[in-house]
Amino acid sequence: MITFHTDPPVIPALPRRIYRLSQLAYNLWWTWNPEAQRVFSRIDSVLWEKTYHNPIRLLQQVSRSRLKAMTQDRYYLEFYDRIMRQFDEYMKPKETWFTRTYPERHDELIAYFSTEFGLHETLPIYAGGLGVLSGDHVKGASDIGLPFVAVGFLYTTGYFSQHISEDGWQEARYTRLKFEEMPVLPIKDEDGNPLTVSVELPGRTVLARLWEIHVGRIPLYLLDSDVDGNSPSDRELTSRLYISDLELRISQEIILGVGGVRALRLLGYQPDVWHMNEGHSAFMGLERIREMVKTGQTFEKAAELVRQSSVFTTHTPVPAGSDEFPHWLMDKYFGHFWPELGLERDQFINLARNAQPWGGETFSMPILALRLANKRNGVSELHGEVARKMWNFLWPDLPAEEVPISHITNGVHSGTWLARRLRVLYDRYYGRDWLERLDDPSIWERIEEIPDNELWAVRRHLKRKLVHYMRERAREQWLKTGVHPVQTIASGVLLDPYALTIGFARRFATYKRASLILYDVERLLGILNRPNMPVQIIFAGKSHPADEPGKLLIQEVYRVVKKAENGGRLVFLEDYDMCLGRYLTQGVDVWLNTPRRPNEASGTSGMKAAMNGVLNFSVLDGWWREGYNGMNGWSIGVEAEYATPEEQDAADAADLYSTLENEIIPLYYRERSADGMPGDWIARMKESIRTLSPRFSMQRMVKEYTDSMYFGAAPETESPAPKA
């Protein structure tokens, strides 16, 4: 048996009365419970901001006398006791949705693999939407009591932080993460050495050590190749996310897929369901087949067993986005592996051969995943359709609509994304157990009972808070780095906390068309600066460091942001991450999204905005095509296919400006009642909160995965394996 880490070693002894703060700091439960955050921030609110909301650093750095003083503060201690009681109740619940719904399934286990997890800003092991979804999925699984373990990477260098130079060029800065300041616990063997698994890479065996993060009730295990015994270059294999170099990438995916299975075995887990979140982890299926073949099973039988117990979620609606490897690379990395599966080289390659025009004969990770999982899904209704068409060639006998890929639309984790003030407000009107019934539409009907002025007061507070936060960030930047003054203006110091504010934050990839709203700059400048009806737009987002067109797009936006003619009403915020994501999706009035249809598989930031009372203004793509009902936000463009992208852009831009000028701005400014509140705007906001919050909650999503993917009907009948 493996002896696990015990007390976190890196927090100095705490006063006895509040010693459990360290336990709380090492369970991410606090990240989705705003009151629990205050147990830390009340100790020292300045330090709390300075450590970027990191309770471990806070407890390491705060003076012992301050901690001692806390133990004399009766109000603080009462608060501490209450939060610890809530934490204990959460960790050992009498019952959960899972125990009520599946009382006979308590011995089963779901293993969930993802290449990134977005859990909190202090754990920069995510790049964007996929990671945030994985993180939310784990938190949601914890909330409903699923028997669940997750596997991913602890990247030693994390994702980059973004700086924009004066001429708008994105600079990526990498820093080595300090694990001793993060809520990651090293797993050790009986002798106190790091517990490791090994995988075979060409000419050598590479070790990966294991770390654990407590995500509520769920353990998340992270692999890290920076271990004694590995060569210096192998120690760097897991240092970064999404490396472009194919050899590094395939090595990472072997560590995740093959090493991840070995890690779970070593820790004593025997999962019943294996979920691949995107194709990066698809080698897991090969490792599981290898295990069975080793015990005497035939390849066919083993593959069938793997298929029956595997789930694959695809997130990529464009073939070019698929993760694929050339055959020579497969020969190099898997030459030793296929004999262990009882296969010849060609049989092996055929498992995932992609001979499509776009592929140029590759080994495709999504094809491997589609072939090794009987349960397959896209992440929105439209994406399901797109995926069925895209992969139809694997089921040549079936019409596209019968291709066995279903869809489960994404959701977001309310505890993580809902503003504290709104949570307090909903607490008062929704009844005691609303947080357990987030996906129940009848709860959200009660939004109508909240008086307009109370809701509006919270909305105004959240916008002021955003503007204040931007100013403080700009001040920091000005103090520390002496940027050019125009960059300080570009980071939001001239924003008006009472003006209509539009947010656009996402990865800068060209299909997301961040510059669509700049299509006609003159017209836009006119809109921004109308007297008495000013409009301001906040942009944020990173581009993958190797994505030159994406970086050019940032530059294009930044150049317009810097123009004096916009009056400081266009803003670009550096370094979009979960913290900024929270401020923006809680603080703006309108959430803009302009992907080129149908390239946005789902999108999730708009869902975060919706439950906070922010109105969506988006192309009818991904989730918004399902969410929009004509009254709960606005659409951009129509559901059409265009001959050229240029035509599509022109049509969408024209529609965007006219809706903005004729509907959105007037609704916000003109329809004010005597008390200064825009009644019709608030009505639309309530319609948005009521209709969207339950449907796009993580609770709805994880229950749907549980019912239809993890413990659904027998798959053989509904999901034939694709033809090789």
Ligand SMILES: *Cc1c(COP(=O)(O)O)cnc(C)c1O
């Ligand atoms: C929610 C979120 C995303 C994903 O949002 P999209 O709508 O899919 O673009 C990306 N990055 C961060 C930091 C987020 O919080």
